[in-house]
Amino acid sequence: MENPIWLAPLAGVTFPSTRLFFRGLGAGLVHTEMISCAGLVHGSRKTFSMLKTVEGERPVVLQLFGPDAATLYEGAQRALSCSSFEAIGINMACPMPKVTRKGAGSSLLGRPEVASAMVRALVPLGLPVWVKTRKSPPASSMDTLAFSGMLLEAGASHICIHGRLPAQKYGGMADKSVVIDAAKAFPGMIAASGDIFSP
Numbered sequence: 001m002e003n004p005i006w007l008a009p010l011a012g013v014t015f016p017s018t019r020l021f022f023r024g025l026g027a028g029l030v031h032t033e034m035i036s037c038a039g040l041v042h043g044s045r046k047t048f049s050m051l052k053t054v055e056g057e058r059p060v061v062l063q064l065f066g067p068d069a070a071t072l073y074e075g076a077q078r079a080l081s082c083s084s085f086e087a088i089g090i091n092m093a094c095p096m097p098k099v100t101r102k103g104a105g106s107s108l109l110g111r112p113e114v115a116s117a118m119v120r121a122l123v124p125l126g127l128p129v130w131v132k133t134r135k136s137p138p139a140s141s142m143d144t145l146a147f148s149g150m151l152l153e154a155g156a157s158h159i160c161i162h163g164r165l166p167a168q169k170y171g172g173m174a175d176k177s178v179v180i181d182a183a184k185a186f187p188g189m190i191a192a193s194g195d196i197f198s199p
Helices: 016-025 037-041 045-049 069-082 105-110 112-125 144-154 176-185
Strands: 030-036 060-065 087-092 129-134 158-162 190-193
Touching: 016 030, 030 037, 030 069, 037 045, 037 069, 060 069, 069 087, 069 112, 087 105, 087 112, 105 112, 105 129, 112 129, 112 144, 129 144, 144 158, 144 176, 158 176, 176 190
Parallel strands: 030 060, 060 087, 087 129, 129 158, 158 190
Antiparallel strands: none
């Protein structure tokens, strides 16, 4: 990558023209929208259209979401059979009910064994496995640092932490201290998301 300033995955926003625009502004890396593995498994034409990339936007990280390791793996296989990417991202951060109700996104913070299995399932595909997650809720069995360490131990190459609780959605302030603690514990493996307004 040219630099560590990246365009985050944003549903309904990070389609090819937006990604290309931000690469032109100097972003070192871009992500696809959050793509449903269930949609890929069921052959949804609309979901497959979200895999399209254009010349000039690479490196591109494929961002996927799903409820379990088997669905995630099958969806990733189908995605990689028709497009190429530099890494595969797993979304464990989305707080929206339409995603969490299905057992995906930030609901995985409460299901660490499933989250770990998802990473292990994708590692054999041969691309770096990245995870986007959030600050762990107080009721979780693992705090943010332990959850991140578990994902790295399972084979993740990189963790991006959004410093808000799932219940905050996109309101309030992001807690940068949890990101800093993780970055100190796992040097070179952590990125920050949320309330990034200046260099």
